[in-house]
Amino acid sequence: MPESDSPIKPVVTNVSSPARFVPLHWTLDIENQTFNHYADQVNDLMAPLLAFSALEQWLALFDLQAREQAEQLIEQVLTQGDKRALNAVLRLSPDRAVYVVFSVERLSKQLLQGDIQPIFELTQVEQAIHWLEALLNHSAAGLLITNREHKVLGCNSAFECFTGFQQSDLLGLSSLWLFEESTDITGTSQPRVFIKHTSGISQVYHHQSICLMDNDDHSVVLSLFSLVESAPALSACPVMDKAAFIVQFESLHQNRMMNDLYVVMTLSVQQVNGAQLSMLLDVMPRLKECRLFGKIRDDLYLLCVTCPLPMMGEPFRYIHARIRGFFKELKQASAETHRTCIQGKIGISVLGLDAHTARMAVTHSVQAILEQGEEGEAQRIRFFDTQLHRQIKKRRLLEELVTDAIRNQSLLVEFQPIIDARLGQIMSYEALCRFPLPAALEVSNSELISIAEDLDLITELDLQVQQQALRQWPILQAQHEHPIWLTVNISPNTRQGLPALIQCLRQLMASEQVPAERIIIDITQAKYHSQALLQSDALQELRQLGVQIAIDDMGTDYSLFDHLSASDFDYLKISRSCIDGLGNQTNRYQVIKMLVEMCHSLGVKVIAEGVESEDEAQLLAFGRLDYLQGFYFAKPLAMYDLLAFIESSLPQRLQLIAPQEESLSASSLMSLHHAHSPRLDPGDPISLAYQYFQSADVEVLPVIIDQECVGLVDRARLNLHLTPGMGSELETMKEASMWHRPVNQVMELTFTSIDAAIDVSQIPLLIREHHLGFPWILTKGKIYKGILTQSVILQYLVEQPQSVDFMI
DSSP states (O other): OOGGGOOOOOOOOOOSOGGGGOOEEEEEETTTTEEEEEESSOOTTTHHHHTOOSHHHHHTTSOHHHHHHHHHHHHHHHHHOOOEEEEEEEEEETTEEEEEEEEEEEEETTEEEEEEEEEEEESSHHHHHHHHHHHHTOSSSEEEEEETTOBEEEEOHHHHHHHSOOHHHHTTSBGGGGBOOOOOSSSOSSOEEEEEOTTSOEEEEEEEEEEEEESSSOEEEEEEEEEOTTSOOBOOOOOEEHHHHHHHHHHHHHTOSSOEEEEEEEEEOOSOOHHHHHHHHHHGGGOSSOSEEEEEETTEEEEEEEEEOOSSSOHHHHHHHHHHHHHHHHHHHOHHHHHHHHTSEEEEEEETTTBSSHHHHHHHHHHHHHTTTTOOGGGSEEESSHHHHHHHHHHHHHHHHHHHHHHTTOOEEEEEEEEETTTTEEEEEEEEEEOOOOGGGOOOHHHHHHHHHHTTOHHHHHHHHHHHHHHHHHHHHTTOSSOOEEEEEEOSOOSSOHHHHHHHHHHHHHHHTOOGGGEEEEEOSOOTTHHHHHTOHHHHHHHHHTOEEEEESOTTOTHHHHHHHHTOOSEEEEOHHHHTTGGGOTTHHHHHHHHHHHHHHTTOEEEEOOOOSHHHHHHHHHTTOSEEOSTTTOOOBOHHHHHHHHHHTHHHHHTTTSOOOOOSOTTBGGGGSOTTOOOBOTTSBHHHHHHHTTSTTOOEEEEEETTEEEEEEEHHHHHTTOOTTTTSTTOOHHHHHHTTOBGGGTOBOOOEEEETTSBGGGHHHHHHTSOOOSSEEEEETTEEEEEEOHHHHHHHHHTSTTHHHHHO
16 A cells, blocks of 8 residues: 555654563453553653552543453453453543553462553544544554554554454564565555465555654554455465474564463374375464464474463363364364374474473474384373373363263262251251262362363252252252252353253242252352342342242452342352361451441341361351351261261250250240350360450350360450450560360359249349359359350349339
């Protein structure tokens, strides 16, 4: 396109230093919606963005169309996992704008990262935005933006079509490898270039470059391309040899804009004919997952696949997923080429794990093939790194076992009781999936479920578990005289979508004749857009039918307040991580109590998961949590094992929190005792007593052994054994160890015991004539029944008509 023919006149803005164009890096934790950002160097151009605390505030600076494209980009990255980028104009103020590349990448299921890379600043804003948007949206003119070192800074969708690459694939790479050497086919003086498409076909394009900024510090070049319709296309160029592959690989790695792992595969193809080899050379360069492709010799080929470096978790899971994605794309492109590759041998090295240079990674991948020798069919893929090879080999085995279990409908269902902390009885049973795998594999059930999600089999898993659980619900209900609920899990991480899954659940409830009002749906891993998920029409229709909704493992992050205020669910489940070490952490118990009070004020009940000890059960019941669940009461069991357990062993555990049924008179001293008053064991740490005393309702704690009270601990006595530094930032190691002292070393051994059957009318006499000191330990024989403090007795006397005469 000749410069004179261009209707668009550039607006030039001078930049004094390239430091003004450093990128802003950002991360978004989807689980708790935490947004962080930073810049390698702060400058006046992008400084206004650093004041923002949410990604939405950045996106608000785009125009409406670009904002919608950015939101769609984020959704695509979340669902597909690919790195994506788009061009946009960021309007910083009415008279100031900057052209940027906005990139997004998924590091894990709950973590996104990206950059806002400024390319150049625009003055004369309205005019500049108009001509730039015209270039970006031009469907027939390809736009490529580079710096003076030919590094790709951005491109428009037309140029993506010309090359077959997405913008995110090109960012940071040298643009020179996209072009053949310029050739004047027609003899005209107009500049023309060959652009190589990923299909291997090269087309001739008019070419014109416009330098927007040209000084010693920073240059940005806009290159415009338009197809020469009459020029013939060139056939695919020869595949790179090993040396060229290494050079290009080094360039790819050095110019990377993200922290990626680079997976190098050496393919050893055997006994292929000319047609198969031609198909291999034609298909490989066109694959989106294949960043580079080269040849060592006629039966040995190189290719590179990139994998995002995870912020958390083991890299092997992500590496395996990328390799699986590559072969899936290869099979879709050409089943014959896919068969050719998997029938050969494949050696794999990972730049960033077992190699530190491109040349070393290529060498390692070839060596991995040589180490295979004459091993069997199962050893066609080998990693150079032995540990990585074992991890991915185990992962592949688990994927096969998980797939077989789901496809063959051999999943097992176990049930775990959920206990009503107020009544001390079973309220519900949660149906949990179990895989029939050998114990020698040593794999957690949560890992197997995550594998089912990665394989897009989580919907089939959920439905199988739900069907079995609904079918067995009548057996569970028959064991109890009171109503029993059934809790079933639903994972929103499904390709079918939540509405379709809920519709299937409704059909299952109808076919198994289970009342909707006896079902609790546990929404697991409701992380991204969880509020929209809870407010979906499908879930709201179920709630109208009587189904209740529980949110699993939401934690205590700020996004929880939006859910609570919207009243979108009925139960909040607190995970094991929140209650672990509850007796030893002085502030955690108070945080949980505050959360419980807030939930109750909004009509939401709270379930504590992972209760593993008597102390935890006692603390949580006293903290007014509604329901308790965990190994202390019962581990998940198959139906008939569960029935035997709830008949024999569970009642003993429930006695701890169950209200005592007494045959004593309603006017006895026991009528003044609080049914859920906490108690201690002689071996309990003083930190547990400290936790109880954080509640104003607790004045004294009895120490019980074999149902007999052997001592008392009150606030004053406990404080004698605490130091000012304990529980503060100044706490020493010696003071920290003092929290573990058992209460039997600090308890009072002398106390008042009194028959629990005595009538309350005798209280004045007991005080006036027997001079009984407080507190009173209520007993039946030697068995501890309760405790009455001075404040309880005074409150009772104040409420009695005769109390005035007594006090006079």
